[in-house]
Amino acid sequence: MxxxxxxxxxxxxxxxxxxxxxxxxxxxxxxxxxxxxxxxxxxxxxxxxxxxxxxxxxxxxxxxxxxxxxxxxxxxxxxxxxxxxxxxxxxxxxxxxxxxxxxxxxxxxxxxxxxxxxxxxxxxxxxxxxxxxxxxxxxxxxxxxxxxxxxxxxxxxxxxxxxxxxxxxxxxxxxxxxxxxxxxxxxxxxxxxxxxxxxxxxxxxxxxxxxxxxxxxxxxxxxxxxxxxxxxxxxxxxxxxHAIPGPWPTRERILVCIDERVDAAKLVRVAKRAADRRGAAWVVVTVETSSSHTQTEADKDRVAEALRLTQQLGGETALLQGDDVVATVLNYARERNATQIVVGRARSRRWRMGKSVTERLFAESGDFNVFVVGGEDDDKPAPLVRPRKVKAPPDWLNLAFALVCTGIAIGVGFLIDMWLPVASISVAFLLAVMVVAMRAGLRPAILTSVTSFFAFNFFFTEPRWTFAVTDTQNVLTLVFFLIAAVIVSNMASRLRAQILATRESARRTTNLYDFGRKVTAAATQDDVLWAVVHHVATTIHGKSLVLLPGDAGLSIAAGYPPEDQLDDRSAAAADWAWAHGKLAGRGSATLPASLWLFLPLKTGRGPVGVLGVQMSEDADIPSPSQMRLLETLADQAAVAIERTTLVADIETARVATERERLRSALLSSLSHDLRTPLVSIMGAASSLQNYDEMMDHASRHELTQTIQDEAERLNRFVQNLLDMTKLGAGALKPRADWADLNDIVGAAVARTRRLARAHTIKVDIDPGVPLLCVDPVLMEQVFFNLLDNACKYAPPGTTVKVWAQRTPDYVTIEVVDQGPGIPPEASEKIFDMFYRVDQGDAKSAGTGLGLAICRGIIEAHGGTIKAEPGLHGAGTAIIIHLPQRDDMDGLAARISAEAEPEGGK
Known part of the structure; x- marks a missing residue:
């Protein structure tokens, strides 16, 4: 086998x-x-x-x-x-x-x-x-x-x-x-x-x-x-x-660590060749530390180009965060099961304290094989675009600030010298060193440390006003002061760098949070698009727009600042980004002559649009950090746009489903409730026409009664349709007047006599029920529909009871039958249009409009209607609550207003 x-x-x-x-x-x-x-x-x-x-x-x-x-x-x-x-x-x-x-x-x-x-x-x-x-x-x-x-x-x-x-x-x-x-x-x-x-x-x-x-x-x-x-x-x-069995050895994985101090492009090429020879996976990583923001744009471009080269060569890239580069790289290597770590020989530095990253990797690598790639490529390709210019204060300003702080510390030292010993004066100079380190960085802080050392020696140690030191105690004070100043300046500058990095990280997080909040709060697609273009333009300090597909292709759906057209090259780049789901336009490898850079907006369902960005005049393309932020914003924007599209699709599907349900119900009602009385009328009329001379008086009376009953049934069906149409259009408005509930119910019972020949209708209205401010005609229709339903579903020979009583705020009316009842799950649905409870009796089937009309009329009067089980759980009780009205003046004003014909003043 x-x-x-x-x-x-x-x-x-x-x-x-x-x-x-x-x-x-x-x-x-x-x-x-x-x-x-x-x-x-x-x-x-x-x-x-x-x-x-x-x-x-x-x-x-x-x-x-x-x-x-x-x-x-x-x-x-x-x-x-x-x-x-x-x-x-x-x-x-x-x-x-x-x-x-x-x-x-x-x-x-x-x-x-x-x-x-x-x-x-x-x-x-x-x-x-x-x-x-x-x-x-x-x-x-x-x-x-x-x-x-x-x-x-x-x-x-x-x-x-x-x-x-x-x-x-x-x-x-x-x-x-x-x-x-x-x-x-x-x-x-x-x-x-x-x-x-x-x-x-x-x-x-x-x-x-x-x-x-x-x-x-x-x-x-x-x-x-x-x-x-x-x-x-x-x-x-x-x-x-073909599922041919064979050996499947564990695959090697090469981890390449790059930074601004090595020839990153060469490292990537070496790793690619090594990975190909070994059939290994390879990933290139760079670590962002708290001091990464101090790098020059040239150094940032070297790393960014190496990462782009990695993607072109089919490798994987990762951006890590951490102040300890070696520990961060080793932890990531363990997470990814890397077998080899490739690093470059860093460019020599004139001033370097401690071991380099390469030396530490050798010492702490453990089971990892570490390979060092030497040599530098001095022939760097010219950048395709102008790097973003970052305005930074000139060095001479920071150095001048360091000298000013030293001078202030000397003045404070003279004040301290009046009351405290010489050793206490060093605190003023240390404070100056810390302030300079926090505001200007490490090099100005070191300058402050050195100038403070000489100033302390010249002005405050014996013999004063000379650089000579005769007291051994003062020598130790000066030496320890210099050491402390250097340590404080280093720690304060690192703290400053960490604060700046934290601020930058917090700014990015806040940016994403604000964007997520804006697009989540936006209800319509137009609101989402406006939030997207406004936020992206603010983030990159440039322009942005969103293009969505239509019948004629991509078109601008939103832009900030407002933009309504693109040049031919930019339009071609947008079309390509949409068709292929990749970056296109300025700064990319596809259609770089475009004035805009286009990012596809993609979700799991596919592309939904294209985001276009145009940087300000001092930069042609976004920086790597801005690019990562833009890609994240594009992903969130795509999800937000898809959400609005899904909401619209769901609403469209719901309306279509509801329309189809109503259509089916209406066709069913027409086929039964309209066709049945027509067939009966046609049959009775045909019998009278063909056999009139052969019929006795009783047979002729029975046929004419059938014609009248079925015609009234057909009339009720048409009237229900008309009333439901008016309710849906808001055209059925009550003409309120004071009316006696006994008169309204009595008229409805009289209309129902012929339909309720096999039932007994009992009316029990409490004498304390006041006059009601209602439309008598519409309320009569309500009770007629309720009695018609009760007689239709209740067994012959049973009693249908109508009773009413007064409560503190309402008049409660109930119509109770002794029929099979309504299932609990259908107690609310029976008031929907065309909904009918299947009782297994085709003769008792209705249109499903009577109770829907009752609810519309009762709610138009400010009342409520609901269905509950009858006494001891037998039958059904339709319970109506109508509000009491005692304001005669208000009633007169309302009647007067409603009596005005449409189109009046």
Whole structure:
């Protein structure tokens, strides 16, 4: 027997397979260097698929003038390029929109790592390919191994040439198929000399630099290694998809610790290569301490760029909080089950107290393997955008403040010297040191400590007015004063840094709390959108807007300051962010020429809109901390918008359900209560017409009575519908007048005589019941409906009783029958429109409108109506409470006002 568990594919494998089905397949022809024949091999494969009848087009092909490559383009449709103007020159770029409109089965895209001309939809060609794949179109493409981001520094070290066009390793790892195009170095150099790679002049320069045998051998080795690793990964994927049993060793995890003092980008690349070689997961962390806010913008940008590079290379990032960097990193490493910790050799500092982070990690790492990566990359890429300018007071102001505080301490010292011993004067100087440390930081505090030391010596120790010290006791006083001053300045500056960090953290927390409170309190979608754009604009000190989908695509739903239109580039970035659920616009890798940065608003149900932000003039894009805050705000905004949408959907569904229920009930009532009396009337009339001469007087009277009874029944049904319509529209208003309850009930009993022939109606009204201020006609209809219901459901021969009595505030009236009663759960529902209690007797079925009309009329008079079990639990008692009115003047005024016809003054 086989184990079923071994034959069932893993959920991850099934999920990956399902995701691949909706995307196009990517095949990469991988080479070690230019000229190995990648484009030629891709065109050969395309020709084979073309002969098989596959719809295939070439999006962009770079033949570089090679005749044998151009010959392979025969019979292949080549889409015209898109002309792009940049700095006065025309460039030919792949027409992405034409490919998506053409929708072939396979598209050929040469040079996957190519950088697009500024103004294109994406920065890189591989991003164009991602969009093509997302549309379900297969792609054939070419790539050289030196264009992988993780190998950038290695290629530079080997060849001396820094490759500027790179792409994330995840692009290669996500390829469905990789075909290695290999060529020995000597044969490639021979092709170079023959002019099959570059033109002669360029070929001579290439042989002397990049195309040396050693360089090509190293590049070839890297290409073969990556191809082998990819084959191994595909084998593992195949085993998982087909549930093939095999060894599954515990996976290694590499933890990379970066900060502003190391070459963070190099650390990330080293960790990526190590993780790929070992098949390990890897995560890059940085620790924010209380002094992180004092870092320069350049240092912050180095860390932020490294984190972005990690995400591009497929790694995981984490931002940790803590003052002890080593303890924080080690605790996180234990939580994530890391096996190795990679750190960099920090740049040397002229002044350093205690061990460095790297030294402490070595000492406290325990079971962790710690690897140190040395060297620095002085060739830092220029930032894509201007860093945010942070206004800080100049150093000379802080130094001047330190000298002023020292001078004040000297003056206070002279005052103390009049009454207290010399040693007490040091307190004034220590206080000055503490004040400077709290207000200006560590370096001004150290200056204050040194100047205070010399001032204390010069002005207050014997011999005074000199720097000489003759008393041994004074020497010790000065030494300990200097030590205490330095310690106090260090502690006070650290306390200041912690206070500033706490304030910043509290500000962020308050920001999120205020935003959550605002969007929670907003009831409508417009209120939520206004709260979102106003809060985001205030947070970033810029502009914000929210775009929501509509029939004509995305449109601006709210903006602060008010904004009603976007330029074409910004609108394209917003559409792309909405379609792909990723960042787009200024400062991102997609459509960076846009004036706005767009963040998708996503929830578990999918995207709900797009949030656009535009920074103030002193910053092009949000800082990393602002970006994290914006992403959090975007998540909360998406949930708030979805909440309002769900409320509207629920209300719409409730109304639709109620409408459907009423429709079904109305159709049921019409089919029974309208059709039944019509059939009876038609039958009786037909009998009278056809058999009138053959009938005796009694039969003729019975038929005419049937016609009259059914016509009255039909009239009551139509009247109930009209009354219910008036109640729903608010048009049924009582015309109050003083009336005797005996007269109202008597008229209703008289109308019911014919319907209650099989029942006895007993009326018992207490003589103390006063006149009621009601509409007699409407109240008569109430008692008629109640008596009609009682006689309909009560067994023949039983008694229906109507009694009334006076209470201190109300007149209580009850209509009691001896029928089967009403279930407790239906005691409130029976007053709803079209609700009927199923008694199992089709003859007693009603429209379900009578009691609903009774409740509407009673409530219009300021009273209440309810249903309770009858005496000893038998039958049903309908209990009515009507208010007593003794204000004759008020009654006259009300009658006068209600008697005015509509449209009066």
């Amino acid at each position: 086989t184990d079923d568990r071994e034959e069932r594919p893993s959920p991850d494998a099934l999920l990956a397979a399902a995701q691949r089905e909706s995307r196009g397949r990517l095949k990469i022809f991988l080479g070690a260097a230019p000229g190995v024949g990648k484009t030629y091999a891709m065109l050969q494969a395309a020709q084979e698929r073309k002969r098989d009848g596959v719809d295939l087009v070439a999006g962009v092909i770079e033949t570089h003038g090679r005749r044998e490559t151009e010959a392979q383009l025969v019979n292949i449709d080549l889409l015209p390029p898109r002309l792009m103007e940049y700095r006065g020159k025309d460039f030919r770029e792949m027409d992405l929109d034409a490919i998506l409109a053409r929708r072939p089965q396979i598209v050929l895209v040469d040079e996957l790592a190519h950088t697009n001309v500024p103004g294109s939809r994406h920065l890189k060609r591989w991003q164009d390919v991602e969009e093509i794949l997302g549309a379900g179109i297969d792609v054939y493409s070419t790539l050289n191994i030196q264009h992988l981001e993780s190998l950038n520094d290695i290629v530079e070290q080997i060849s001396g040439v820094k490759v500027r066009e790179t792409l994330p390793d995840s692009v290669l790892s996500s390829a469905d198929e990789i075909e290695l195009i290999d060529l020995p170095p000597q044969e490639l150099i021979k092709r170079l000399h023959e002019g099959k790679v570059y033109v002669p002049e360029q070929a001579k320069r290439a042989v002397g630099s990049f195309f040396s045998p050693g360089n090509l051998t190293a590049l070839r080795e890297m290409a073969l290694r990556h191809a082998a690793e990819r084959v191994d990964a595909q084998m593992v994927d195949y085993m998982r998809e």
